Amino acid sequence: MLKFIIKRLLWMIPSLFAVSFLAFVLIQLPPGDFVTTYIATLASSNEVVDQNTAAALRERFGLDQSMLVQYLKWIWGILSRGDFGISFEWQQPVSGLIWERMALTLVLALASLIATWAIALPIGVYSAVKKYSIGDYAFTAFTFFGLSIPSFLLALVLMYIAAVEFGADVGGLFSPEFETAPWSIAKMLDLLSRLWLPVAILAVSSTASLIRVMRANMLDELPKPYVTTARAKGLSEFRLLIKYPLRIALNPFISTIAWLLPNLISGSVVVAIVLNLPTAAPLLLQALMAQDMYLAGAFVLLICALTLIGSLISDILLALVDPRIRLE
Amino acid sequence: MTDILSITPRPSMAAGKTLLDVKNLVTEFPLRTGIFKAVNDISFSIEPGKTLCVVGESGSGKSVTARSILQIIDSPGRIASGSIILNRQDGTSVDLARLDPRSKAIRAVRGRDIAMIFQEPMSSLSPVHTVGDQITEVLRLHLNMSKAQARKEAAELLRQVEIPNPEQALDRYAFQYSGGMRQRAMIAMALACKPQLLIADEPTTALDVTTQAEILDLIKRLQQTTGMAVLFITHDMGVVAQIADDVLVMHHGVIKEYGPVDQIFHTPKDPYTKMLIGSVLKLEQKAEIRLARPPLDTTAEPILDIRNLSMHFGEMKALNDVSIALLPGETLGIVGESGSGKTTLGRSIMRLYDPASGEMHYRRADGRVVDLARLEGRELKAARRELRMVFQDPFGSLNPRMTVAQVIGEPLLVNGLSKGKELDERVCHLMDQVGLDPAGRERYPHAFSGGQRQRIGIARAITLNPRIIVADEATSALDVSVRFQVLDLLMRLQDELKLAYIFISHDIGVIRYMCDRVGVMYRGRLVEVGEADKVCNNPDHPYTQALISAIPRPDPRDRDRSKRFRYIEPSPHIDPSNVKNRSSAR
CATH class of the missing domain: 3.40.50.300 (P-loop containing nucleotide triphosphate hydrolases)
Structure with a gap:
């Protein structure tokens, strides 16, 4: 087991290099660079930038060098000083920008994950055990409803209702007075009072699909002979459900951890933009559009690292939970 | 209660009180097109210490009969009418057919008074729980043992069913056992609470013939030491001839013939029974x-x-x-x-x-x-x-x-x-x-x-x-x-x-x-x-x-088990390549 983990960790190093290089190339592939975009932005507000200024800017940002040199410089900065470069657009160190957003992203993602699982798993089990009952049909109707409504639409509608009917101010995660204030108990409470809306919106669609998956998993397990054996032992229906089929039906969810982690960053872009949330996803989108390559590159690198770590964690957990994987 | 029972005495009851008395049992499955009676008005009884074999082809309702007794019929099946009287050793009686399938009363019977083993020991054991966990569970549930007590008892049970190194075997998983071992573990689990009746639903069908013989021997031996009765479901007339006291022949949910094993094999009356027995005898010689x-x-x-x-x-x-x-x-x-x-x-x-x-x-x-x-x-x-x-x-x-x-x-x-x-x-x-x-x-x-x-x-x-x-x-x-x-x-x-x-x-x-x-x-x-x-x-x-x-010989009068033996491969000459082979084959 330990050997397996070490081997996997060592493999992560070349994978990260390969992916980060690929990401760097991909970001540079579209014609032009940050300066072109920058000039275009200025031009749209009727400011004219002459060629010399552009060249000076390129030189300042190091954009006149070859791509390989730029990449090596960037990666060396990360390895030697933990320096991810300076964001062209924000004129701030990339690491600072990312970490500032990551904390809130994490809070939001965890909150919606917990909400999703807490709602979906029990309902999925109920739907499977009471297959074709009225309750099952009701939840099925709800899940298809939840699956088919685009989450940004749900966000708009809920925002409208909250603002017009209840007069609440729902954009962002903080009230204006706390936006720049240092952390305090009052700011925490403010955050909690505003968190429910994005969490609810994000949870609806993922809950819907999770209920279907859980129901299908349970339906696969329920007719298995070991369930009958447990019943013939005299276990109560609830106890045997929890101990046997549920335990095995949960295994596939452990595998999903692999893509839950990268989703922290890149998931729910549209909802975050609609609700004006200060999370990582809108920043990533903006960086890509502006060809702000150090910022975008750092994000892509982070997503890759999280994917690799996520799949390692899910593999280790699966082995811990399922002896068939651990021992064979 | 005894009054009611004494109105319809069966000849075989004279010797002692029956353990289980099934009367006019009907188990049905509602379908879209109507109601399918998987078990249609059957009656039989089992006495303590005896073996009743229920024999029939697929779709005969033999498994549903067994599951009806414990009320573990697959949904949407249910008992429609009839009674299943269990007479406990302490003199109390209970009609299992009247209990709710989820009630406490039936759960107290399952695993304690009546235990069951199944055809596929691999899939009948949980793949993610140790064998020990699954055995101690029954002990703790019905006998309120402490963890340590239950573990000790579970090891003893595994020893009884002749599993080597029971202490280590407790911590292993079903997939680490061989087919025969798995069924032994299932039997150990079923016998944990010393049930009065063991229901065995085709327990040897998935096993090799030599392993089958060993499992049948084991059940017989345990039956002799504990005095439990066995309801044995099978399609194999050879097995029936070897182990049954009484035989119940089922076909399409009804009883075709019911009687002592010797009578069924040597003077069968029903044409279907004759066909079943004839088919085994036919295999005794060339076409x-x-x-x-x-x-x-x-x-x-x-x-x-x-x-x-x-x-x-x-x-x-x-x-x-x-x-x-x-x-x-x-x-x-x-x-x-x-x-x-x-x-x-x-x-x-x-x-x-x-x-x-x-x-x-x-x-x-x-x-x-x-x-x-x-x-x-x-x-x-x-x-x-x-x-x-x-x-x-x-x-x-x-x-x-x-x-x-x-x-x-x-x-x-x-x-x-x-x-x-x-x-x-x-x-x-x-x-x-x-x-x-x-x-x-x-x-x-x-x-x-x-x-x-x-x-x-x-x-x-x-x-x-x-x-x-x-x-x-x-x-x-x-x-x-x-x-x-x-x-x-x-x-x-x-x-x-x-x-x-x-x-x-x-x-x-x-x-x-x-x-x-x-x-x-x-x-x-x-x-x-x-x-x-x-x-x-x-x-x-x-x-x-x-x-x-x-x-198994298809003749109840030929039950000499002493003729049986297990082949043990003679150890080969000391040859390094050969030794390596043998250890890897294990």
Whole structure:
């Protein structure tokens, strides 16, 4: 087991290099660079930038060098000083920008994950055990409803209702007075009072699909002979459900951890933009559009690292939970 | 209570109080089209310490009967009427049929008064819990033992069912056990609370015959020491003859005959019972069609000559230096237990596997001899047309989305031999040949019974006028009444079409009925080859002798278990390569 983990960790190093290089190339592939975009932005507000200024800017940002040199410089900065470069657009160190957003992203993602699982798993089990009952049909109707409504639409509608009917101010995660204030108990409470809306919106669609998956998993397990054996032992229906089929039906969810982690960053872009949330996803989108390559590159690198770590964690957990994987 | 019972005394009750009394039990399954009565008005009783065998073919309702007693019928089945009176040792009685399937009262009976074991020990045990966990669970549930007490008791139970190193075995998982061990663990779990009744639902069907004999012995021995009664469900009349005190013959949910085992076997009254017993007795000798046939020309050039064939899966030698020849028109039986390599041999001949070494000389229709082990590409394709296969599982081996006409006609189509109206005519002719009504050719396989599906599989195999057919357990999944029809069909086709068969089976009876010669396989080696009569009745090799001795004799008056023994492989000469082999085979 330990050997397996070490081997996997060592493999992560070349994978990260390969992916980060690929990401760097991909970001540079579209014609032009940050300066072109920058000039275009200025031009749209009727400011004219002459060629010399552009060249000076390129030189300042190091954009006149070859791509390989730029990449090596960037990666060396990360390895030697933990320096991810300076964001062209924000004129701030990339690491600072990312970490500032990551904390809130994490809070939001965890909150919606917990909400999703807490709602979906029990309902999925109920739907499977009471297959074709009225309750099952009701939840099925709800899940298809939840699956088919685009989450940004749900966000708009809920925002409208909250603002017009209840007069609440729902954009962002903080009230204006706390936006720049240092952390305090009052700011925490403010955050909690505003968190429910994005969490609810994000949870609806993922809950819907999770209920279907859980129901299908349970339906696969329920007719298995070991369930009958447990019943013939005299276990109560609830106890045997929890101990046997549920335990095995949960295994596939452990595998999903692999893509839950990268989703922290890149998931729910549209909802975050609609609700004006200060999370990582809108920043990533903006960086890509502006060809702000150090910022975008750092994000892509982070997503890759999280994917690799996520799949390692899910593999280790699966082995811990399922002896068939651990021992064979 | 006793008053009510004494109104209808049964003759057998005079000796003592019955343990379980089932009266007019009806178990039904509501369907879209109406109500299906899986068990229709049956009555029987079991006395303490006795064994009642419920015997019947698939769909007879024997399993549903067993599950009705514990109220663990699969949804949406339910008990519609009747009573199931359990008389406990402390003098109290309870009608199990009246209890709610989820009630506390029935849960107190399950696992404590009445325990159950099932057909598939692998899937009946949880794959992610240790065996010890699953046994201690029952002890803690019903006997309120502490963890330490329960663990100690569980180890003792495993020792009772003869599992070596019980302490370590507790912490292992079902998939780390062998098939026989798993069923032993299931039995240990069932016996944990010393139940008065053990319900065993086909507990040995998935096991090899030698393992089956050991499990039957174990149950018998435990029954003698604990005094529990056994309700044993099986389709195998041989097993019934060996273990039953009373027999209940079921068919389509009703009782055909019910009485002491000797009466059932020696003076059966019901025609269905007679048919069941006749089918086992028939397997005691060679088929009449075969006895009537003129002897084979043993001097003829073999159609297939296998020399020193070996096939490895990793470390395991699935085939170890196998040499055997097949004569034209001959049926060569290959018999062996699971893991003996008999299926691997069949698949290697079909070149579904590429053998590691050895030769398979096949004499083609034009007299040319080719080595099947070396053929590639077009040549292999041509040879494969002349070698066809019939599979075990009549459900899994037919594509559910193809009509029967498509299934049977496909070999003709993909080989570009026939199409359109001509193809249709040939399909109709083939269906006629295997005894199916060609009118059903546009239907899908699910519309056919197991026996009919196997006929479809046979029709597909003979489509291209093959010369050799490899039949891998072709009748094992079929009920006895259908099995003979399929065996007789195979023999008739053999004579009509001049086919040579390689007939792979674990069932000595079928081999004896059908085959001219037999090869016995054991751990990848061919240990004995000879005339079917000789090998099946008077074998030379100790392994074959052990195998034959383990087969339950279909006569309740012949229960001498002392004749049975287990084959223990003689330790080979000290040879480093050989030693390595043996340890890896474990």
